[in-house]
Amino acid sequence: CYTTPMTDTATAPSYKKNKKKRKPKKITQSYLYNAGLFYLQNYTAGTEHFRRVMKRKIDRSLFIHKEPPEADCMKMLDHVIAEFQQLGYLDDRAYTRGMVQSFRNRGLPARTIRMKLKQKGISAELIEKALSEYDEHLETDVSTDLIAAAKFARKKKLGGFDQTVKEDAHDHYGKSLAKFARAGFSYDQASHIMRLSLEELEELLDLAR
Numbered sequence: 001c002y003t004t005p006m007t008d009t010a011t012a013p014s015y016k017k018n019k020k021k022r023k024p025k026k027i028t029q030s031y032l033y034n035a036g037l038f039y040l041q042n043y044t045a046g047t048e049h050f051r052r053v054m055k056r057k058i059d060r061s062l063f064i065h066k067e068p069p070e071a072d073c074m075k076m077l078d079h080v081i082a083e084f085q086q087l088g089y090l091d092d093r094a095y096t097r098g099m100v101q102s103f104r105n106r107g108l109p110a111r112t113i114r115m116k117l118k119q120k121g122i123s124a125e126l127i128e129k130a131l132s133e134y135d136e137h138l139e140t141d142v143s144t145d146l147i148a149a150a151k152f153a154r155k156k157k158l159g160g161f162d163q164t165v166k167e168d169a170h171d172h173y174g175k176s177l178a179k180f181a182r183a184g185f186s187y188d189q190a191s192h193i194m195r196l197s198l199e200e201l202e203e204l205l206d207l208a209r
Contacts, residue, residue: 024061027068029076036080046095048121096122100130107151112184140207149185149193150204160198
């Protein structure tokens with residue numbers, strides 16, 4: 001009968017502890033191109049966000065290698081970014097449209113979307129254009145923020161989507177409004193959604209399909 005040998009956990013080597021961090025490579029244009037391409041194959045990004053990611057790689061490399069000069073590294077990065085834009089790997093318009101679509105599907109209001117995209121370095125002009133295009137494609141006079149609030153309510157099981165029995169309805173109502181507020185919705189938007197029945201909420205959601 002085979003018996004698994006006992007391991008002294010106090011003396012056994014830890015893989016995580018012994019795992020060595022990979023030394024950053026010296027910056028070359030070829031390295032920035034390949035590293036940038038790998039990043040964009042795994043993540044979506046706007047130009048400014050991509051620039052920040054690559055700048056961190058440059059900073060880590062220069063901390064170890066001290067060369068080439070930072071100004072030269074940034075020129076290489078500018079060249080790579082220009083090439084990626086020409087190839088279509090970096091397209092701020094398409095990126096912004098995609099992010100607005102994703103955020104709206106998650107039930108986020110315009111105010112929160114603006115904040116998140118601004119943090120990613122997207123210009124106010126591109127953000128407003130993408131929000132406007134999203135509103136136009138719905139072809140409805142109903143506020144898209146109200147539709148987003150209904151999506152948020154469905155996701156969090158609030159208002160008409162909450163079929164549980166509430167022992168303290170007033171306290172429950174206040175907590176629900178607080179969840180809407182933390183997500184970026186106004187009091188009027190939240191209270192309106194909370195007053196709708198499940199059937200009315202479903203009709204509101206149908207407008208986004």
